Amino acid sequence: MESVKVQWRVLVDHRDFLRLFVGNSVSLLGSSVTTVALPLTAVLVLGASPVQMGLLGAVSFLPHLVLGLPAGVWVDRLSYRRVIVGADLLAAAALTAVPILAATGLLQMWQLYVVVVVTGTCSLFSVIAAQSFAPVLVPRRELLAANSALALSNSVVATSGNALGGVLVQLLTAPVAIAVDAVSFLLSALSNARITVAGRSVADSAKESMFKGIWAGFRAALEHPALRATTIAATVGALAGQMQGVIVVLFLVRDLGLSAGLVGLAFAVSGLAGIVGATIGVQITGRLGNGPAFIVGTTLSSLAGLVMAAAGGPPALALAVVIIAQLLRGWGPSLWGINQQTIRQTLTPPALLARTQATWRFLVHGTQPIGALLGGTLATLTSFRTTLVISSLIMLLSTTLALFSPLRTLRQLPDADIATHSR
The missing domain is CATH 1.20.1250.20 (MFS general substrate transporter like domains)
Incomplete structure (x- = not known):
């Protein structure tokens, strides 16, 4: 291939x-x-x-x-x-x-x-x-x-x-x-x-104060329209994804009655789908462009929860729907992940790249405990199925934000080499 x-x-x-x-x-x-x-x-x-x-x-x-x-x-x-x-x-x-x-x-x-x-x-x-x-x-x-x-x-x-x-x-x-x-x-x-x-x-960033250095990273992550769109979409998506993450196993076991072995199979399918997605990610991006491929990846991730929420009926049918959802859950992140990383590495000035990476990780990973708390609370007040639907809609919101941003037309990134770094 x-x-x-x-x-x-x-x-x-x-x-x-x-x-x-x-x-x-x-x-x-x-x-x-x-x-x-x-x-x-x-x-x-x-x-x-x-x-x-x-x-x-x-x-x-x-x-x-x-x-x-x-x-x-x-x-x-x-x-x-x-x-x-x-x-x-x-x-x-x-x-x-x-x-x-x-x-x-x-x-x-x-x-x-x-x-x-x-x-x-x-x-x-x-x-x-x-x-x-x-x-x-x-x-x-x-x-x-x-x-x-x-x-x-x-x-x-x-x-x-x-x-x-x-x-x-x-x-x-x-x-x-x-x-x-x-x-x-x-x-x-x-x-x-x-x-x-x-x-x-x-760049000699050692002369900057810590606050100025942090602020420069925040500004770099949010100032460029395409970087801002990927950062916001990933942050909102991570929060909603963690809302799902804390209740998926409970939904599969308690609502659908799947055995531990079948739950393991469902997660293995997601892992294998991630492998396939990473394998063909370059080819798909080559056809769609970096921005559209990112949007497609977030869309697939968003739909996974909605598909899983639709699972029910006989065990075989429920498992089939869950497997479809897990395929989407594996394909989506691998596609949007390689593109958000490439977009950030390409559009960020070299002297600010580490700080921009840190800002992104702080926002994306920092929202996950909040997402976990929201997911557990919402599932307690409503149901696992309702939590899957609401969190998926939040993920679709992040996809919509990306869709109505410059990412929609960002089909090719600059190919000039990164500025010289010391050896």
Whole structure:
């Protein structure tokens, strides 16, 4: 397939990007294992209560809420390579502590909270640096292919990593499985350390105050009409998406009566659809253009909840409708995701890219706890089906905002290379 050839070519032709790609893929595989192993450590080893589990999930959002905006300013003042390698090493150290403490009988819940905060902070800095690094390592005209390759890797790794996590927990126990994640971060650090470009912007942002640096990132994310449209659409969509995320499993089990195996099948379908979407994303974007492809992706994501809300009747029919919804839920994000990233990397001045990335992550990830709270509350007051419909309508609102913006006619991005970065 042509899209796969393009993705493969960008990896082969740009060795430094290949090293970044390998590091990202390896560490994400390990993190997918921890996504399963860490909660199981809390439950099986420490006997965590529902309140403690809720707190464990809540603290994962703290890095984005507290450090999300300053992180972009700090990353702009440092070498991208150094930030990524340092984050990998710190995450590896934090994760290594879990199996050691468990083996010695000293592990406690507060230590898991600390590990989640530390690794979440490392992820925040690493992602901002990596997304700002890609335009330095790859010519602008090949950014879509590069982002598509990363999205494909993320989809494959996330889909397989969770399954691997379950197997490792069964074979090795949950704390030991977390050690696999620690090793993955060490391997990622080795790969990223071999990148020959430092990646620091030529702009000297160190002279700016923190407030001015943060404000510059906000202004860059919202000043350009196309960037403003993608930022607002993604923020509203993330809030509504999290409203759905907290009740989907409950809807499938309690309202539709699906078994655990069928629920797992539904989520596996979404993961596979994400892989397919990332694979053909370049080809679809080539035909539609970056802006229209973004709009199509958000539309597919918005329709997923409405389709799922329509599920009912005999179990076989309900499952068929759910699978259609999950296909949309997998295709949509992969299509709009690679395009929003490419649009932001292309239209943002290099000196402001890390701060713009941080602003985007702060807004998009910062709204998710609010979405989770709204989704749970609305489902309690009404029903799971009603919550799916209302959240989908909110997502369609974000799509409408994008449709009536310059994104509708943004069919081709400038292909001039990003300004020079220091080595």
